[in-house]
Amino acid sequence: MCGIVGAISPRNVTPILLEGLKRLEYRGYDSAGVAVIHQNRLQREREIGKVAGLEAKLQSSELSGQIGIAHTRWATHGKPSVDNAHPQMSGTDVAVVHNGIIENHERLRDQLAAHGYVFASDTDTEVVAHLFHYHYQLVNTEPNDERLIRAFRETLEALQGAYALSILHTEHPGALLCAKVGSPLVIGEGSEEHFIGSDPLALLQVTDRFIYLEEGDYALVTRDEKRIYSLSESGMVEVERPIVRYEHGDHAADRGEFRHFMLKEIHEQPRALRDSLAGKFGQAGELLASSLGPNAENILRCVKQVQIVSCGTSYHAGLVARYWLEALAGVPCSVEVASEFRYRQVVVPENTLFVTISQSGETADTLAALRFAKTKGYLASLAICNVPGSSLVRESDYRLLTNAGPEIGVASTKAFTTQLAVLLWLTAVIGQAQMPAASRVELINALRSLPDHVASVLALEPAIERLAAYFANKHHTLFLGRGTHYPVAMEGALKLKEISYIHAEAYAAGELKHGPLALVDEEMPVVTVAPSNELLEKLKSNLQEVQARGGQLINFVCEEAHFKDNDNVTNVCLPKVDDWIAPIVYSVPLQLLAYHVALVKGTDVDKPRNLAKSVTVE
C-alpha cells in the first residue's frame, strides 16, 4: 500500500528518496513520485507504474535538492494516473505526500473551492495541500518555523480519518513537516541529516536509528533537530520520543540465491520458527510467559474465553488456534475478521482475552478493532505480531512477538507459520493449569521438533514443482481439509489465488456434498490436506466422492497413511508428525504449490496485481 519517504541533508537527497521508494515497492502501489526543493523552487516528477519508470524520468530531468519527499501510491480516491500520483501540490509552494484516507475530504474540497482553490486531481491528498496553503496564509506572522508548525497543526485539526503525511513549503527549504494519525511514520536519525519513512525498511540504507511517532504526533524536522508535538496536548508543547535502534538487519534489499522473496521466505521457515520460539521455554521445559509483558502470567491465569480478530492470512492462523485453544486449553474461542468485528455490537463474556494477529501490526481494520475492543471491557489485549515497534504492539496491553524477520513477499508465508507456532505455545500457557503434565511435555517437544519437520518438507519441493504444470490451464481449484486442516486448506486456497490468479475455494471436506461437489469434473483439481489423524477415514470417504465424479485429486498425505496413486490421484507424502503441529507442517507444501503454479503462469510473484503487503486503509 502507499509508502512515504522524506529526507533533509547537506547532500542531494534524490538517490535516497529513490532507493527508499524501491524498498517500499513490495507493499504494492500503482504510481510513484518525488518532489524536492531546489533554489527555493519545487521540482516534481511523477509516473504511473513501477518506480523504475520514475527513475528513468528522473535521469532525464536531473532533479536534485537537499530536501525532498517521495511516495508510492496505491489508488483509493481516483484512478492510477500521473495527475493523481503524489506529491500533490498547492500552487507552486506546497507539496504533500500522504498515506491513508481523509474522510471529510469532500466537505473540505467544497470549502476550499469556495475560497478559490482549483483542483487538479481526484485525490483526497490534494485537499490537504490546499488546506495547508490556506492555513499558512491565515497565520499572520513572519515566515518562520512558528508560522509553519502552527499552520500545520491547524490543518491537522481540520482533518478526519487515518493518515500519515509529510509536507514541504518553498519558503522553508530547511524544514520537513510530518504527522501520524492512524498510519505509521518514523523519523530516521542521521549525522546532520534526518529522514522520514512510513516503514523503517525504506531507510535502512541510511540509518538504523528511528523515532516511532506516536498516535497524534506531528513534527518539524530540520537537518539538526526535530521538534515533535502531539495533537492530544492542547498547546504547542514539545514531547519527547525515544530513539530506537533497528535490530533486525537490512534484509530488504537481499533476495540471496532465491529468485523471489516469497521463495526465500518459504525456505527461511525453519530459522524463523526456531527464532520465534527462542526464549519461550525454560531449562526444565517450563513456559516463560513473562516474555508477553509485565504481569502477563497472572492475567492469563484469569482467561475464561478468547476473542481473536485479524485479517487475511493472519485470520487463518486464528482459525487454527481456535481448535487448539478449545481442545487443549479448554477455553472457548471466537475468531472474526477485523473488518466485520469492528462494526458489530459485541457481547463480551467475563474475562475474555482480546487477541489480535498481524504480521505488520499496521493493518487498518485490525488496529481499529483493537481500539474498539478497548472500549468494551475485555480482560486485556494481546497482539501477536512480527513488527516490535508497530502500532498494534504499542497499543496492546501484552505482545507475543514472532521473530520471522521482515516479510517482503505480499503472500504471507513465514509470518503465518510463526504465528501458528506462537499460538500453539500460547495455548499451552493458557491451558497450563488444566493440561496433564505429560501432554504439556509432549506438546513442548513437538514444538521443538517443528523446524526440523518443516526443513524435511521443504526437501519435497522438486516433487511439488512437477505438479505445478498441471494447474497452468486451470481456472478453478478446490481445497479440502477437516478439523485444524480446514483453515490450512483456506490458507492454501488464498495463497494460490493471490499469486497465480486461479480461482481457489476452500471447503471443509464434510461440506462437499452440500454444494461444491456440483462443480467437480475432470477439469477441476481438488487439493486435499490429509494428515493421519482421527478424521482421516472420514476425509477418505469425501475423497471417494470426488473421484467418483472424475475430479483430479492432489493429496498432501502422511507417508504412513498408504494412499495409492492412480490416473486421477497424485499423492505427496509428508513425514508423520505430532497432530498438534501438523497444521504448521502441512501449510508448507501448499505455499510451495502456489509459488510454483505462479511461476508457471508467469505472474509477478512478490507483487501480485491489485494487492498490497500492508493494508493501512480501511
Ligand code: G6P
Ligand atoms: C494483506 C496482505 C496479507 C495479510 C493481510 C493481513 O492482505 O497481503 O498477506 O495476511 O494483509 O495483514 P497483517 O499484517 O495484519 O497480518
